[in-house]
């Protein structure tokens with residue numbers, strides 16, 4: 745059994761260790777990390793899964809990004825990771841559904857991520873390149889989008905940009 749809750753500051757060390765185990769030490773070289781430099785995750789969209797004993801079993805975070813010449817606000821979801829020994833028990837799905845629900849309630853219109861369509865299409869993600877989204881330096885087929893507001897697809901498109909100029913990382 746597990747529960748999904750909001751991440752707490754004291755979870756950070758365990759989250760970093762889980763991400764290192766899930767993605768390997770080179771994870772910060774990924775293109776998507778350039779969108780996280782100098783920016784905090786979006787408040788209330790940084791979730792964890794915990795076991796009954798409080799142990800950290802999974803993590804997901806969302807980051808603010810801007811899209812296109814109009815710098816339309818959107819979310820970049822990730823990284824998401826589940827304790828390797830506990831994969832396949834629905835923890836990843838619970839984190840994804842909770843994140844998308846909370847993002848919708850908060851009024852966000854678009855969620856983008858870099859990942860495998862085979863996994864994320866079950867949560868409503870579709871190829872983003874088809875809809876005119878571009879992440880420089882990333883394979884187009886790995887960029888996916890979920891429209892929380894269907895009207896946003898077709899009206900918002902363009903190059904993804906880090907939101908670092910809009911949001912300043914809080915003092916550690």
Ligand SMILES: CC(C)(COP(=O)(O)OP(=O)(O)OC[C@H]1O[C@@H](n2cnc3c(N)ncnc32)[C@H](O)[C@@H]1OP(=O)(O)O)[C@@H](O)C(=O)NCCC(=O)NCCS
Pocket residue numbers: 766767824825826827830831832833834835836837838858859860862863
């Ligand atoms: C991806 C991840 C978060 C999924 O978490 P999870 O708790 O195992 O997911 P769930 O239990 O909800 O779903 C498991 C299902 O997803 C499938 N799945 C997992 N990763 C997949 C992938 N990359 N592509 C296609 N299917 C995938 C599993 O085969 C399983 O399929 P089944 O339901 O038919 O048995 C987890 O596998 C993980 O931490 N992976 C390492 C880090 C990673 O790759 N993160 C995603 C980066 S894009």
